[in-house]
Amino acid sequence: MLFNMKTLILHLLLGHIVGIFGGDVSETLFEIGPVEYEEPEKYSKNPYYFNFGSKHTICPTNATCLDGKFNFLCAPEPMKISKQCKRFLPIRNTHRSTLKMVHVHNGLRNKVARSYKVSNMNLVYWNIHLQNMAEQYLHLCRPYQDTCRIIGTDGYEVGQNWLYVRRHRAAILNEWEGRTVRHWVMDLFSTFHFRHAVNDSREQPDHVRFLVQVMMPRLEFIGCGAAIMFKGFFIVCYYFPPAKGKLSSQLTYLLPNETCVCPEERHLCSSLFTSLCGIDIHKSATIIELSGLNVFLAIFLILVCFVS
Structure with a gap:
Protein backbone atom coordinates (compact mmCIF):
# COMPACT_ATOMS: atom_id res chain seq x y z
CA MET A 1 0.00 0.00 0.00
CA LEU A 2 2.86 2.33 0.92
CA PHE A 3 4.63 1.55 -2.37
CA ASN A 4 1.48 2.32 -4.37
CA MET A 5 1.06 5.62 -2.55
CA LYS A 6 4.68 6.59 -3.28
CA THR A 7 4.24 5.66 -6.94
CA LEU A 8 1.11 7.80 -7.15
CA ILE A 9 2.88 10.77 -5.58
CA LEU A 10 5.82 10.31 -7.96
CA HIS A 11 3.51 10.38 -11.00
CA LEU A 12 1.70 13.46 -9.72
CA LEU A 13 4.94 15.35 -9.08
CA LEU A 14 6.43 14.41 -12.46
CA GLY A 15 3.21 15.52 -14.10
CA HIS A 16 3.51 18.83 -12.26
CA ILE A 17 7.09 19.30 -13.49
CA VAL A 18 6.09 18.73 -17.11
CA GLY A 19 3.07 20.97 -16.66
CA ILE A 20 5.26 23.81 -15.43
CA PHE A 21 6.96 23.98 -18.81
CA GLY A 22 3.81 23.40 -20.83
CA GLY A 23 5.28 20.29 -22.43
CA ASP A 24 8.49 21.99 -23.53
CA VAL A 25 10.64 19.37 -21.79
CA SER A 26 9.54 16.58 -24.13
CA GLU A 27 9.58 18.83 -27.17
CA THR A 28 13.13 19.96 -26.44
CA LEU A 29 14.55 16.46 -25.98
CA PHE A 30 12.68 14.40 -28.53
CA GLU A 31 11.30 16.61 -31.33
CA ILE A 32 14.01 16.00 -33.91
CA GLY A 33 11.90 15.35 -37.02
CA PRO A 34 11.96 17.11 -40.41
CA VAL A 35 11.25 20.80 -40.81
CA GLU A 36 7.53 21.50 -40.70
CA TYR A 37 5.98 24.75 -41.86
CA GLU A 38 2.39 24.20 -40.74
CA GLU A 39 1.27 27.13 -38.62
CA PRO A 40 1.06 26.05 -34.97
CA GLU A 41 -2.15 27.15 -33.32
CA LYS A 42 -0.26 29.08 -30.63
CA TYR A 43 1.24 31.36 -33.31
CA SER A 44 -1.94 31.83 -35.34
CA LYS A 45 -3.65 33.21 -32.21
CA ASN A 46 -1.31 36.20 -32.34
CA PRO A 47 -3.31 39.03 -33.97
CA TYR A 48 -0.08 40.33 -35.47
CA TYR A 49 1.11 36.96 -36.78
CA PHE A 50 2.70 36.97 -40.26
CA ASN A 51 3.55 33.92 -42.40
CA PHE A 52 5.39 35.69 -45.26
CA GLY A 53 2.87 34.52 -47.86
CA SER A 54 2.43 30.80 -47.17
CA CYS A 65 18.53 35.86 -52.66
CA LEU A 66 19.00 39.57 -52.27
CA ASP A 67 22.42 39.13 -53.90
CA GLY A 68 20.93 37.13 -56.82
CA LYS A 69 22.28 33.75 -55.68
CA PHE A 70 20.28 30.58 -54.97
CA ASN A 71 18.28 30.88 -51.75
CA PHE A 72 19.35 28.34 -49.10
CA LEU A 73 15.72 28.19 -47.87
CA CYS A 74 14.85 26.37 -51.10
CA ALA A 75 17.38 23.55 -50.68
CA PRO A 76 15.93 19.99 -50.86
CA HIS A 95 9.80 28.14 -24.99
CA ARG A 96 11.97 29.65 -22.28
CA SER A 97 14.76 30.78 -24.63
CA THR A 98 12.37 32.38 -27.13
CA LEU A 99 10.56 34.22 -24.32
CA LYS A 100 13.85 35.53 -22.99
CA MET A 101 14.96 36.74 -26.40
CA VAL A 102 11.64 38.54 -26.97
CA HIS A 103 11.64 40.11 -23.51
CA VAL A 104 15.24 41.32 -23.75
CA HIS A 105 14.46 43.01 -27.07
CA ASN A 106 11.28 44.58 -25.74
CA GLY A 107 12.91 45.60 -22.47
CA LEU A 108 15.69 47.51 -24.23
CA ARG A 109 13.28 49.03 -26.76
CA ASN A 110 11.04 50.12 -23.90
CA LYS A 111 14.01 51.72 -22.11
CA VAL A 112 14.97 53.71 -25.23
CA ALA A 113 11.37 54.76 -25.94
CA ARG A 114 10.92 55.95 -22.36
CA SER A 115 14.33 57.63 -22.04
CA TYR A 116 14.20 59.48 -25.36
CA LYS A 117 10.42 60.05 -25.48
CA VAL A 118 9.99 58.06 -28.71
CA THR A 147 23.85 38.27 -47.88
CA CYS A 148 20.67 36.41 -48.87
CA ARG A 149 18.03 37.78 -46.46
CA ILE A 150 14.94 36.97 -48.57
CA ILE A 151 12.11 34.86 -47.15
CA GLY A 152 8.61 33.76 -48.16
CA THR A 153 6.88 33.05 -51.45
CA ASP A 154 6.58 36.75 -52.26
CA GLY A 155 10.22 37.43 -51.45
CA TYR A 156 10.25 39.62 -48.32
CA GLU A 157 13.53 41.24 -47.34
CA VAL A 158 14.56 40.81 -43.71
CA GLY A 159 17.31 42.22 -41.52
CA GLN A 160 19.94 40.21 -39.67
CA ASN A 161 22.08 40.61 -36.56
CA TRP A 162 24.77 38.10 -35.70
CA LEU A 163 27.48 37.44 -33.15
CA TYR A 164 30.36 34.95 -33.28
CA VAL A 165 32.13 34.42 -29.98
CA ARG A 166 35.46 32.63 -29.74
CA ARG A 167 35.85 29.77 -27.29
CA HIS A 168 37.82 31.87 -24.78
CA ARG A 169 34.67 33.96 -24.31
CA ALA A 170 32.44 30.92 -23.86
CA ALA A 171 30.80 32.50 -20.79
CA ILE A 172 28.19 33.82 -23.21
CA LEU A 173 26.82 30.27 -23.38
CA ASN A 174 25.30 31.04 -19.99
CA GLU A 175 22.20 33.19 -20.52
CA TRP A 176 23.22 33.69 -24.16
CA GLU A 177 19.94 35.35 -25.18
CA GLY A 178 20.32 38.36 -22.91
CA ARG A 179 24.08 38.65 -23.30
CA THR A 180 23.82 38.70 -27.09
CA VAL A 181 21.22 41.47 -27.35
CA ARG A 182 22.94 43.55 -24.70
CA ASP A 187 28.02 48.24 -25.36
CA LEU A 188 27.35 51.18 -27.67
CA PHE A 189 25.41 53.41 -25.31
CA SER A 190 28.57 54.68 -23.60
CA THR A 191 29.96 56.03 -26.89
CA PHE A 192 26.97 56.27 -29.21
CA HIS A 193 23.91 58.46 -28.67
CA PHE A 194 20.65 56.96 -29.94
CA ARG A 195 19.61 60.20 -31.66
CA HIS A 196 22.82 60.07 -33.73
CA ALA A 197 21.66 56.91 -35.54
CA VAL A 198 20.17 58.91 -38.40
CA ASN A 199 22.18 57.74 -41.40
CA ASP A 200 21.31 54.99 -43.82
CA SER A 201 21.98 51.80 -41.83
CA ARG A 202 23.45 50.06 -44.88
CA GLU A 203 26.35 52.53 -44.83
CA GLN A 204 27.06 52.12 -41.12
CA PRO A 205 29.57 49.70 -39.56
CA ASP A 206 28.17 46.40 -38.28
CA HIS A 207 28.02 47.37 -34.61
CA VAL A 208 26.00 50.51 -35.34
CA ARG A 209 23.72 48.72 -37.81
CA PHE A 210 23.01 46.05 -35.18
CA LEU A 211 21.87 48.73 -32.74
CA VAL A 212 19.65 50.41 -35.35
CA GLN A 213 18.04 47.08 -36.29
CA VAL A 214 17.10 46.32 -32.69
CA MET A 215 15.75 49.83 -32.10
CA MET A 216 13.80 50.55 -35.31
CA PRO A 217 10.35 51.74 -34.10
CA ARG A 218 8.44 49.87 -36.83
CA LEU A 219 10.13 46.51 -36.11
CA GLU A 220 7.49 43.79 -35.60
CA PHE A 221 8.99 40.28 -35.65
CA ILE A 222 12.17 38.49 -34.64
CA GLY A 223 13.39 34.90 -34.91
CA CYS A 224 16.75 33.62 -33.72
CA GLY A 225 18.96 30.57 -33.44
CA ALA A 226 22.34 29.58 -32.01
CA ALA A 227 24.93 26.86 -32.50
CA ILE A 228 28.42 25.84 -31.50
CA MET A 229 30.67 25.58 -34.56
CA PHE A 230 34.37 25.58 -35.39
CA LYS A 231 36.09 27.19 -32.39
CA GLY A 232 33.24 29.33 -31.13
CA PHE A 233 29.56 30.05 -30.61
CA PHE A 234 27.39 31.65 -33.33
CA ILE A 235 24.12 33.48 -32.68
CA VAL A 236 21.93 34.87 -35.46
CA CYS A 237 18.63 36.79 -35.41
CA TYR A 238 16.42 37.79 -38.34
CA TYR A 239 14.17 40.86 -38.22
CA PHE A 240 11.11 42.04 -40.11
CA PRO A 241 10.81 44.64 -41.39
CA PRO A 242 14.53 45.26 -41.92
CA ALA A 243 16.36 48.41 -40.88
CA LYS A 244 16.84 50.49 -44.02
CA GLY A 245 16.56 54.12 -44.95
CA LYS A 246 17.26 57.01 -42.62
CA LEU A 247 16.26 56.39 -39.03
CA SER A 248 15.62 60.10 -38.52
CA SER A 249 12.70 59.99 -40.96
CA GLN A 250 11.04 57.21 -38.94
CA LEU A 251 11.40 58.64 -35.45
CA THR A 252 8.52 60.53 -33.88
CA TYR A 253 8.52 61.93 -30.38
CA LEU A 254 6.05 62.32 -27.52
CA LEU A 255 4.65 65.61 -26.35
CA PRO A 256 5.53 66.67 -22.80
CA ASN A 257 2.26 65.32 -21.34
CA GLU A 258 2.31 61.99 -23.25
CA THR A 259 3.67 58.63 -22.08
CA CYS A 260 2.71 56.30 -24.95
CA PHE A 273 6.35 47.43 -21.54
CA THR A 274 4.40 50.63 -21.08
CA SER A 275 6.17 52.70 -23.75
CA LEU A 276 5.65 50.10 -26.51
CA CYS A 277 2.67 49.49 -28.79
CA GLY A 278 0.96 46.11 -29.02
CA ILE A 279 -0.97 43.44 -27.15
CA ASP A 280 0.82 41.44 -24.45
CA ILE A 281 0.48 37.81 -25.57
CA HIS A 282 3.61 36.29 -24.02
CA LYS A 283 3.96 35.16 -20.42
CA SER A 284 6.28 37.19 -18.27
CA ALA A 285 9.88 35.98 -18.38
CA THR A 286 9.87 36.29 -14.58
CA ILE A 287 7.33 33.46 -14.34
CA ILE A 288 9.58 31.22 -16.41
CA GLU A 289 12.55 31.99 -14.20
CA LEU A 290 10.58 31.16 -11.05
CA SER A 291 9.54 27.82 -12.49
CA GLY A 292 13.05 26.56 -11.78
CA LEU A 293 12.29 26.90 -8.07
CA ASN A 294 9.13 24.87 -8.56
CA VAL A 295 11.14 22.09 -10.19
CA PHE A 296 13.64 22.10 -7.31
CA LEU A 297 10.84 21.83 -4.77
CA ALA A 298 9.18 19.02 -6.70
CA ILE A 299 12.42 17.01 -6.90
CA PHE A 300 13.04 17.64 -3.21
CA LEU A 301 9.60 16.25 -2.36
CA ILE A 302 10.30 13.16 -4.49
CA LEU A 303 13.51 12.50 -2.58
CA VAL A 304 11.81 13.03 0.78
CA CYS A 305 9.01 10.67 -0.25
CA PHE A 306 11.33 7.82 -1.20
CA VAL A 307 13.91 8.25 1.53
CA SER A 308 11.36 8.31 4.33
Whole structure:
Protein backbone atom coordinates (compact mmCIF):
# COMPACT_ATOMS: atom_id res chain seq x y z
CA MET A 1 0.00 0.00 0.00
CA LEU A 2 2.86 2.33 0.92
CA PHE A 3 4.63 1.55 -2.37
CA ASN A 4 1.48 2.32 -4.37
CA MET A 5 1.06 5.62 -2.55
CA LYS A 6 4.68 6.59 -3.28
CA THR A 7 4.24 5.66 -6.94
CA LEU A 8 1.11 7.80 -7.15
CA ILE A 9 2.88 10.77 -5.58
CA LEU A 10 5.82 10.31 -7.96
CA HIS A 11 3.51 10.38 -11.00
CA LEU A 12 1.70 13.46 -9.72
CA LEU A 13 4.94 15.35 -9.08
CA LEU A 14 6.43 14.41 -12.46
CA GLY A 15 3.21 15.52 -14.10
CA HIS A 16 3.51 18.83 -12.26
CA ILE A 17 7.09 19.30 -13.49
CA VAL A 18 6.09 18.73 -17.11
CA GLY A 19 3.07 20.97 -16.66
CA ILE A 20 5.26 23.81 -15.43
CA PHE A 21 6.96 23.98 -18.81
CA GLY A 22 3.81 23.40 -20.83
CA GLY A 23 5.28 20.29 -22.43
CA ASP A 24 8.49 21.99 -23.53
CA VAL A 25 10.64 19.37 -21.79
CA SER A 26 9.54 16.58 -24.13
CA GLU A 27 9.58 18.83 -27.17
CA THR A 28 13.13 19.96 -26.44
CA LEU A 29 14.55 16.46 -25.98
CA PHE A 30 12.68 14.40 -28.53
CA GLU A 31 11.30 16.61 -31.33
CA ILE A 32 14.01 16.00 -33.91
CA GLY A 33 11.90 15.35 -37.02
CA PRO A 34 11.96 17.11 -40.41
CA VAL A 35 11.25 20.80 -40.81
CA GLU A 36 7.53 21.50 -40.70
CA TYR A 37 5.98 24.75 -41.86
CA GLU A 38 2.39 24.20 -40.74
CA GLU A 39 1.27 27.13 -38.62
CA PRO A 40 1.06 26.05 -34.97
CA GLU A 41 -2.15 27.15 -33.32
CA LYS A 42 -0.26 29.08 -30.63
CA TYR A 43 1.24 31.36 -33.31
CA SER A 44 -1.94 31.83 -35.34
CA LYS A 45 -3.65 33.21 -32.21
CA ASN A 46 -1.31 36.20 -32.34
CA PRO A 47 -3.31 39.03 -33.97
CA TYR A 48 -0.08 40.33 -35.47
CA TYR A 49 1.11 36.96 -36.78
CA PHE A 50 2.70 36.97 -40.26
CA ASN A 51 3.55 33.92 -42.40
CA PHE A 52 5.39 35.69 -45.26
CA GLY A 53 2.87 34.52 -47.86
CA SER A 54 2.43 30.80 -47.17
CA LYS A 55 1.52 28.40 -44.38
CA HIS A 56 3.68 25.65 -45.88
CA THR A 57 6.99 27.11 -47.13
CA ILE A 58 9.41 29.97 -46.62
CA CYS A 59 11.15 29.43 -49.97
CA PRO A 60 10.73 32.39 -52.38
CA THR A 61 8.92 31.59 -55.61
CA ASN A 62 11.96 32.56 -57.70
CA ALA A 63 14.35 30.82 -55.23
CA THR A 64 16.79 33.76 -55.28
CA CYS A 65 18.53 35.86 -52.66
CA LEU A 66 19.00 39.57 -52.27
CA ASP A 67 22.42 39.13 -53.90
CA GLY A 68 20.93 37.13 -56.82
CA LYS A 69 22.28 33.75 -55.68
CA PHE A 70 20.28 30.58 -54.97
CA ASN A 71 18.28 30.88 -51.75
CA PHE A 72 19.35 28.34 -49.10
CA LEU A 73 15.72 28.19 -47.87
CA CYS A 74 14.85 26.37 -51.10
CA ALA A 75 17.38 23.55 -50.68
CA PRO A 76 15.93 19.99 -50.86
CA GLU A 77 17.22 19.33 -47.33
CA PRO A 78 17.51 22.77 -45.71
CA MET A 79 18.46 21.32 -42.31
CA LYS A 80 21.25 19.12 -43.66
CA ILE A 81 24.56 20.00 -42.03
CA SER A 82 26.97 21.55 -44.51
CA LYS A 83 30.19 19.69 -45.37
CA GLN A 84 32.19 22.71 -44.27
CA CYS A 85 30.88 22.43 -40.69
CA LYS A 86 33.27 21.37 -37.95
CA ARG A 87 32.37 20.68 -34.32
CA PHE A 88 28.77 21.69 -35.11
CA LEU A 89 26.19 21.48 -32.35
CA PRO A 90 22.88 23.40 -32.70
CA ILE A 91 21.31 24.87 -29.57
CA ARG A 92 17.61 23.96 -29.63
CA ASN A 93 15.16 26.81 -29.13
CA THR A 94 12.84 26.24 -26.19
CA HIS A 95 9.80 28.14 -24.99
CA ARG A 96 11.97 29.65 -22.28
CA SER A 97 14.76 30.78 -24.63
CA THR A 98 12.37 32.38 -27.13
CA LEU A 99 10.56 34.22 -24.32
CA LYS A 100 13.85 35.53 -22.99
CA MET A 101 14.96 36.74 -26.40
CA VAL A 102 11.64 38.54 -26.97
CA HIS A 103 11.64 40.11 -23.51
CA VAL A 104 15.24 41.32 -23.75
CA HIS A 105 14.46 43.01 -27.07
CA ASN A 106 11.28 44.58 -25.74
CA GLY A 107 12.91 45.60 -22.47
CA LEU A 108 15.69 47.51 -24.23
CA ARG A 109 13.28 49.03 -26.76
CA ASN A 110 11.04 50.12 -23.90
CA LYS A 111 14.01 51.72 -22.11
CA VAL A 112 14.97 53.71 -25.23
CA ALA A 113 11.37 54.76 -25.94
CA ARG A 114 10.92 55.95 -22.36
CA SER A 115 14.33 57.63 -22.04
CA TYR A 116 14.20 59.48 -25.36
CA LYS A 117 10.42 60.05 -25.48
CA VAL A 118 9.99 58.06 -28.71
CA SER A 119 6.42 57.40 -29.85
CA ASN A 120 5.01 54.65 -32.10
CA MET A 121 7.60 52.13 -30.90
CA ASN A 122 6.29 48.61 -31.56
CA LEU A 123 6.27 45.66 -29.21
CA VAL A 124 8.11 42.86 -31.06
CA TYR A 125 6.89 39.27 -31.34
CA TRP A 126 8.57 35.94 -32.01
CA ASN A 127 8.03 34.60 -35.53
CA ILE A 128 8.41 30.87 -36.12
CA HIS A 129 9.33 31.35 -39.80
CA LEU A 130 12.17 33.73 -38.95
CA GLN A 131 13.30 31.16 -36.39
CA ASN A 132 13.29 28.48 -39.12
CA MET A 133 15.34 30.78 -41.34
CA ALA A 134 17.89 31.32 -38.55
CA GLU A 135 18.18 27.59 -37.86
CA GLN A 136 18.66 26.75 -41.54
CA TYR A 137 21.33 29.45 -41.89
CA LEU A 138 23.17 27.99 -38.90
CA HIS A 139 23.36 24.61 -40.67
CA LEU A 140 25.41 26.29 -43.43
CA CYS A 141 28.16 27.06 -40.89
CA ARG A 142 28.79 30.57 -42.14
CA PRO A 143 29.60 32.56 -38.99
CA TYR A 144 29.32 35.94 -40.66
CA GLN A 145 26.70 38.20 -42.25
CA ASP A 146 24.04 36.60 -44.45
CA THR A 147 23.85 38.27 -47.88
CA CYS A 148 20.67 36.41 -48.87
CA ARG A 149 18.03 37.78 -46.46
CA ILE A 150 14.94 36.97 -48.57
CA ILE A 151 12.11 34.86 -47.15
CA GLY A 152 8.61 33.76 -48.16
CA THR A 153 6.88 33.05 -51.45
CA ASP A 154 6.58 36.75 -52.26
CA GLY A 155 10.22 37.43 -51.45
CA TYR A 156 10.25 39.62 -48.32
CA GLU A 157 13.53 41.24 -47.34
CA VAL A 158 14.56 40.81 -43.71
CA GLY A 159 17.31 42.22 -41.52
CA GLN A 160 19.94 40.21 -39.67
CA ASN A 161 22.08 40.61 -36.56
CA TRP A 162 24.77 38.10 -35.70
CA LEU A 163 27.48 37.44 -33.15
CA TYR A 164 30.36 34.95 -33.28
CA VAL A 165 32.13 34.42 -29.98
CA ARG A 166 35.46 32.63 -29.74
CA ARG A 167 35.85 29.77 -27.29
CA HIS A 168 37.82 31.87 -24.78
CA ARG A 169 34.67 33.96 -24.31
CA ALA A 170 32.44 30.92 -23.86
CA ALA A 171 30.80 32.50 -20.79
CA ILE A 172 28.19 33.82 -23.21
CA LEU A 173 26.82 30.27 -23.38
CA ASN A 174 25.30 31.04 -19.99
CA GLU A 175 22.20 33.19 -20.52
CA TRP A 176 23.22 33.69 -24.16
CA GLU A 177 19.94 35.35 -25.18
CA GLY A 178 20.32 38.36 -22.91
CA ARG A 179 24.08 38.65 -23.30
CA THR A 180 23.82 38.70 -27.09
CA VAL A 181 21.22 41.47 -27.35
CA ARG A 182 22.94 43.55 -24.70
CA HIS A 183 26.17 43.19 -26.70
CA TRP A 184 24.39 44.63 -29.75
CA VAL A 185 22.91 47.51 -27.78
CA MET A 186 24.34 48.30 -24.36
CA ASP A 187 28.02 48.24 -25.36
CA LEU A 188 27.35 51.18 -27.67
CA PHE A 189 25.41 53.41 -25.31
CA SER A 190 28.57 54.68 -23.60
CA THR A 191 29.96 56.03 -26.89
CA PHE A 192 26.97 56.27 -29.21
CA HIS A 193 23.91 58.46 -28.67
CA PHE A 194 20.65 56.96 -29.94
CA ARG A 195 19.61 60.20 -31.66
CA HIS A 196 22.82 60.07 -33.73
CA ALA A 197 21.66 56.91 -35.54
CA VAL A 198 20.17 58.91 -38.40
CA ASN A 199 22.18 57.74 -41.40
CA ASP A 200 21.31 54.99 -43.82
CA SER A 201 21.98 51.80 -41.83
CA ARG A 202 23.45 50.06 -44.88
CA GLU A 203 26.35 52.53 -44.83
CA GLN A 204 27.06 52.12 -41.12
CA PRO A 205 29.57 49.70 -39.56
CA ASP A 206 28.17 46.40 -38.28
CA HIS A 207 28.02 47.37 -34.61
CA VAL A 208 26.00 50.51 -35.34
CA ARG A 209 23.72 48.72 -37.81
CA PHE A 210 23.01 46.05 -35.18
CA LEU A 211 21.87 48.73 -32.74
CA VAL A 212 19.65 50.41 -35.35
CA GLN A 213 18.04 47.08 -36.29
CA VAL A 214 17.10 46.32 -32.69
CA MET A 215 15.75 49.83 -32.10
CA MET A 216 13.80 50.55 -35.31
CA PRO A 217 10.35 51.74 -34.10
CA ARG A 218 8.44 49.87 -36.83
CA LEU A 219 10.13 46.51 -36.11
CA GLU A 220 7.49 43.79 -35.60
CA PHE A 221 8.99 40.28 -35.65
CA ILE A 222 12.17 38.49 -34.64
CA GLY A 223 13.39 34.90 -34.91
CA CYS A 224 16.75 33.62 -33.72
CA GLY A 225 18.96 30.57 -33.44
CA ALA A 226 22.34 29.58 -32.01
CA ALA A 227 24.93 26.86 -32.50
CA ILE A 228 28.42 25.84 -31.50
CA MET A 229 30.67 25.58 -34.56
CA PHE A 230 34.37 25.58 -35.39
CA LYS A 231 36.09 27.19 -32.39
CA GLY A 232 33.24 29.33 -31.13
CA PHE A 233 29.56 30.05 -30.61
CA PHE A 234 27.39 31.65 -33.33
CA ILE A 235 24.12 33.48 -32.68
CA VAL A 236 21.93 34.87 -35.46
CA CYS A 237 18.63 36.79 -35.41
CA TYR A 238 16.42 37.79 -38.34
CA TYR A 239 14.17 40.86 -38.22
CA PHE A 240 11.11 42.04 -40.11
CA PRO A 241 10.81 44.64 -41.39
CA PRO A 242 14.53 45.26 -41.92
CA ALA A 243 16.36 48.41 -40.88
CA LYS A 244 16.84 50.49 -44.02
CA GLY A 245 16.56 54.12 -44.95
CA LYS A 246 17.26 57.01 -42.62
CA LEU A 247 16.26 56.39 -39.03
CA SER A 248 15.62 60.10 -38.52
CA SER A 249 12.70 59.99 -40.96
CA GLN A 250 11.04 57.21 -38.94
CA LEU A 251 11.40 58.64 -35.45
CA THR A 252 8.52 60.53 -33.88
CA TYR A 253 8.52 61.93 -30.38
CA LEU A 254 6.05 62.32 -27.52
CA LEU A 255 4.65 65.61 -26.35
CA PRO A 256 5.53 66.67 -22.80
CA ASN A 257 2.26 65.32 -21.34
CA GLU A 258 2.31 61.99 -23.25
CA THR A 259 3.67 58.63 -22.08
CA CYS A 260 2.71 56.30 -24.95
CA VAL A 261 1.36 57.07 -28.41
CA CYS A 262 0.75 54.30 -30.95
CA PRO A 263 -0.05 53.99 -34.67
CA GLU A 264 -3.60 53.15 -35.78
CA GLU A 265 -2.80 49.49 -36.49
CA ARG A 266 -1.43 49.12 -32.94
CA HIS A 267 -3.60 51.46 -30.96
CA LEU A 268 -3.02 49.76 -27.56
CA CYS A 269 -0.03 50.34 -25.31
CA SER A 270 1.56 47.33 -23.65
CA SER A 271 0.78 46.89 -19.95
CA LEU A 272 4.14 45.17 -19.39
CA PHE A 273 6.35 47.43 -21.54
CA THR A 274 4.40 50.63 -21.08
CA SER A 275 6.17 52.70 -23.75
CA LEU A 276 5.65 50.10 -26.51
CA CYS A 277 2.67 49.49 -28.79
CA GLY A 278 0.96 46.11 -29.02
CA ILE A 279 -0.97 43.44 -27.15
CA ASP A 280 0.82 41.44 -24.45
CA ILE A 281 0.48 37.81 -25.57
CA HIS A 282 3.61 36.29 -24.02
CA LYS A 283 3.96 35.16 -20.42
CA SER A 284 6.28 37.19 -18.27
CA ALA A 285 9.88 35.98 -18.38
CA THR A 286 9.87 36.29 -14.58
CA ILE A 287 7.33 33.46 -14.34
CA ILE A 288 9.58 31.22 -16.41
CA GLU A 289 12.55 31.99 -14.20
CA LEU A 290 10.58 31.16 -11.05
CA SER A 291 9.54 27.82 -12.49
CA GLY A 292 13.05 26.56 -11.78
CA LEU A 293 12.29 26.90 -8.07
CA ASN A 294 9.13 24.87 -8.56
CA VAL A 295 11.14 22.09 -10.19
CA PHE A 296 13.64 22.10 -7.31
CA LEU A 297 10.84 21.83 -4.77
CA ALA A 298 9.18 19.02 -6.70
CA ILE A 299 12.42 17.01 -6.90
CA PHE A 300 13.04 17.64 -3.21
CA LEU A 301 9.60 16.25 -2.36
CA ILE A 302 10.30 13.16 -4.49
CA LEU A 303 13.51 12.50 -2.58
CA VAL A 304 11.81 13.03 0.78
CA CYS A 305 9.01 10.67 -0.25
CA PHE A 306 11.33 7.82 -1.20
CA VAL A 307 13.91 8.25 1.53
CA SER A 308 11.36 8.31 4.33
